[in-house]
Amino acid sequence: MGAKTGLLAYAEGEIAQALRRASEPSTEETVTMIGRLYPGHHVERTDDSSLGEEIHPPEGITYAASLPGVDIVCDRRFMIDHPSRLPAHLIEASAGRRLVLHAMHSVVDWLAFAVWENGRLVRSLSLxxxxxxxxxxxxxxxxxxxxxxxxxxxDPDPSREDEEPYPLPFHPLELGEEALRALFGFVVEGMPGPDDVDPDDVGLCGFRLTESTGSEPADEKTDPEAAVRATEHS
Structure with missing residues (x-):
């Protein structure tokens, strides 16, 4: 499995339903949303893309869409080890709506997801x-x-007799795909179901965000990303 995600959504109802009826995002409303979620950042437009292509965008690039019933943002900076520590202003922006975070990194088999209802954390898992x-x-x-x-x-690898049992009762990325389908209505790997959203049909606006005041949309650096960088330079 090679799935990576860094995804945040604000929804008035079911995210999947909103994505199924999604049309082209409102550029003006999306720019306004980005300004609210990333205070103190210089915002520069880049090429637009789709949810299927940019669910784990390049570092420093953010893709987003303000759509009827849902605001969705893709950004590596949401890939934090403890979702409950998502900055307060991002949670406050969910007033009256459901907020959902989904992040996973296949290189280190890491998954995190969290759900807030009207600003109250109801579930968070990271492992x-x-x-x-x-x-x-x-x-x-x-x-x-x-x-x-x-x-x-x-299942253990039959070719490795000395292999230790897997330290978790399941593979995080397998649960990650299940969580993505349950919470967002689509998967990034595996066979799409007949009722799944096609993420390639969901258009996103592209942005390059330059920090100007020292604030970050996430309070902590992600260990999975750090681990990957360390591996690449070893």
Missing amino acids: SPDSGILENIGRPFPFEAPYWAGEHPV
Whole structure:
């Protein structure tokens, strides 16, 4: 599996339903949203793209869309180890709406997702085989139940007799795909279902954001990203 995501959404109802009926995003409304979510940043427009292409955009680039019923933002800076520590202004922007964060990185088998309802955190999970469970807040969602029940174990490699058992009861990226479908209505790997959203049909506006006041949209650097950079330079 090679999936990577850095995704945040503000929704008035079901995200999947809003994405299914999505048309071209309003550039003016999207620019306004970006200014609200990234205070103190210089905003420069770049080429537009789609949700299917930019769910894990290049570093320093943000893709977003303000659509009827949902605002969606793709940015690596949302890939934080503890989703509950998402900056307050991003949570406050969800007043009256559902806020959903989804982040995963295939190189280190890391997954994190979180859901706030009208500003109140109801669920947050972050885990990887190397770090274990970093955060597990709130009651698991129904789609998680089979994974915690041991119905999706990671089978050992038969060619490696000395291999240690997988340290988690399931593979984080497998649950990550299930969470993406349950919360957003689509997957990035595997076979799409007949009712899944096609993320390539969801247009996004592109932005290059330059920090000007020292503020960041996330309070902490992501260990998965740091680990990948360290590997690339070793």
